[in-house]
Amino acid sequence: AQSVTQLGSHVSVSEGALVLLRCNYSSSVPPYLFWYVQYPNQGLQLLLKYTTGATLVKGINGFEAEFKKSETSFHLTKPSAHMSDAAEYFCAVSPMDSSYKLIFGSGTRLLVRP
Amino acid sequence: GAGVSQSPSNKVTEKGKDVELRCDPISGHTALYWYRQRLGQGLEFLIYFQGNSAPDKSGLPSDRFSAERTGESVSTLTIQRTQQEDSAVYLCASTPRGGFGQPQHFGDGTRLSIL
Numbered sequence: 001a002q003s004v005t006q007l008g009s010h011v012s013v014s015e016g017a018l019v020l021l022r023c024n025y026s027s028s029v030p031p032y033l034f035w036y037v038q039y040p041n042q043g044l045q046l047l048l049k050y051t052t053g054a055t056l057v058k059g060i061n062g063f064e065a066e067f068k069k070s071e072t073s074f075h076l077t078k079p080s081a082h083m084s085d086a087a088e089y090f091c092a093v094s095p096m097d098s099s100y101k102l103i104f105g106s107g108t109r110l111l112v113r114p
Numbered sequence: 115g116a117g118v119s120q121s122p123s124n125k126v127t128e129k130g131k132d133v134e135l136r137c138d139p140i141s142g143h144t145a146l147y148w149y150r151q152r153l154g155q156g157l158e159f160l161i162y163f164q165g166n167s168a169p170d171k172s173g174l175p176s177d178r179f180s181a182e183r184t185g186e187s188v189s190t191l192t193i194q195r196t197q198q199e200d201s202a203v204y205l206c207a208s209t210p211r212g213g214f215g216q217p218q219h220f221g222d223g224t225r226l227s228i229l
Contacts, residue, residue, distance in 0.1 A: 009154070032215030043118070043205055043220030044157075051215050090156055094215045100145065100164065102218060104156035 002095040006105035014113045019078040021108045023091030032094040033074040039087045086112045118221035126227045135191045135224045139208030144186050151203040164212035201228045
């Protein structure tokens, strides 16, 4: 069965520092990959997605992610953290055998220190 | 409305009671999903509706859980004889159509607390 692993339930960075949130998936066939952000008491908002083609994907709010097939990874980065980036981030995959489902990681809470 | 709408936003009820949660998808979206999010965890898939096709109920955790959808509009998730472990945020999402790799549009969820 497909699974998604997000390393680190909490990540803390200083404002202006690099943000790196890790995501690894298990699949013999590259699935579609997504990053979502969840602000308190809100639903999930799509940050970016990888389907096919270019492996470096740019999303909203200055975030980007790189699909690395050899490492089965899809890490999320942002060069300079803002206070407004503090939220919960979820990596998700859409498996090839049940295409409409999303399999989510357990999430990483990003804390931004002033 | 512009987005997925869920009601109520919060629900507190006693153990053993039945609850009904509502989801209004984005107008024109044929596919609708329900998820459960327990505290500090990711989302668990519950059920998927696509048009007039038979729903995929494979994620429903027990027979106390059921869901219905009227055509391509409103959906209700019903939990009978609620238990404390049912406490969670229930999220609904929709997509313009079913199928591979579409980003899902989420509502703000219903926070369910079982006393």
